[in-house]
Amino acid sequence: MSTMNTMGTTFEPDEDWLAYHPNPSKPAFTPPPGAVDAHCHVFGPGDVFPYAPERRYTPCDAPKEKLWQLRDRLGFERNVIVQASCHGSDNRALVDALGASGGRARGIATVGADVTDAELRELHAAGVRGARFNFVKRLVDTSPRAALESIAARVARLGWHLVVYLEAGDLPGLEDFLVKLPGVVVFDHMGRPDVTRRVNGPEFDRFVRLVAGNRNFYSKVSCPERLSITGPPDYDDVVPFARRLVETIPDRVLWGTDWPHPNMKSHMPDDGMLVDWIPRIATTPELRRKLLVDTPMRLYWPEEACDGA
Numbered sequence: 001m002s003t004m005n006t007m008g009t010t011f012e013p014d015e016d017w018l019a020y021h022p023n024p025s026k027p028a029f030t031p032p033p034g035a036v037d038a039h040c041h042v043f044g045p046g047d048v049f050p051y052a053p054e055r056r057y058t059p060c061d062a063p064k065e066k067l068w069q070l071r072d073r074l075g076f077e078r079n080v081i082v083q084a085s086c087h088g089s090d091n092r093a094l095v096d097a098l099g100a101s102g103g104r105a106r107g108i109a110t111v112g113a114d115v116t117d118a119e120l121r122e123l124h125a126a127g128v129r130g131a132r133f134n135f136v137k138r139l140v141d142t143s144p145r146a147a148l149e150s151i152a153a154r155v156a157r158l159g160w161h162l163v164v165y166l167e168a169g170d171l172p173g174l175e176d177f178l179v180k181l182p183g184v185v186v187f188d189h190m191g192r193p194d195v196t197r198r199v200n201g202p203e204f205d206r207f208v209r210l211v212a213g214n215r216n217f218y219s220k221v222s223c224p225e226r227l228s229i230t231g232p233p234d235y236d237d238v239v240p241f242a243r244r245l246v247e248t249i250p251d252r253v254l255w256g257t258d259w260p261h262p263n264m265k266s267h268m269p270d271d272g273m274l275v276d277w278i279p280r281i282a283t284t285p286e287l288r289r290k291l292l293v294d295t296p297m298r299l300y301w302p303e304e305a306c307d308g309a
């Protein structure tokens with residue numbers, strides 16, 4: 001499949017690219033009213049919103065209309081759309097989706113140090129509430145720390161928070177930098193632990209201590225499909241890691257589908273089954289309400305949040 005934009009550029013997905021599940025199952029678990037899918041993406045479509053020249057992968061298009069269909073099928077009410085590296089710091093596809101969401105989506109943008117205050121204000125008006133710092137080396141050349149510090153200070157003035165994507169092995173080298181960041185810092189996918197290691201071993205202990213010890217740190221307990229070695233549909237090996245976080249910092253965890261699951265090479269998850277995984281990591285109605293409603297509402301729709309945690 002190829003798409004051509006008005007400049008005559010085509011975007012062929014990578015040869016080994018797995019498309020999102022065409023027909024996810026209806027989950028048996030019904031999310032509580034007001035549930036938020038707090039980590040998902042939109043890609044393109046490339047003929048309208050071209051992928052970034054510096055991208056490390058070319059995905060298949062994953063447009064907003066498909067995301068809304070998924071939201072409704074899974075029983076969610078809102079989305080937090082996270083800018084992915086294939087769009088670089090061109091947030092137009094994200095802004096377009098936010099504008100079409102009827103207020104039911106908020107966004108996490110990627111911005112460079114050269115972003116102007118006027119551009120930041122425009123992003124805010126569109127529904128962006130955070131900036132993503134991506135430290136995953138296979139995806140991006142990370143900006144210098146000084147540039148990130150400057151972005152962090154500027155977006156903090158808008159009340160935004162930061163979303164940090166890293167792999168567990170890189171955490172020790174980043175900790176000093178991360179603890180000085182202003183405001184809320186949300187870690188993607190539990191800091192990407194190696195789940196073949198012990199859940200109480202030194203690597204994951206370090207992550208849990210860091211997020212538990214800093215009241216402004218949050219973690220997404222997402223992406224079993226990305227972290228698991230034992231695989232679908234149960235992703236048993238990831239459960240103890242997510243559960244430990246849900247039980248240690250119940251007011252500071254978030255969950256998301258990660259649709260359309262960029263760079264999955266082993267398999268493409270059935271999103272309905274991912275939703276059915278939630279009760280295994282958040283084992284009471286109260287924990288599930290905090291995870292799926294209270295905490296994302298506090299971060300992304302504070303004007304409507306009512307839990308006051």
Ligand code: 0GY
Pocket residue numbers: 083084085086134139165188258261262263
């Ligand atoms: C994810 C994961 C990935 C990609 C990106 O920004 C990105 O390109 O987020 C990944 O390949 O691990 O869903 O956050």
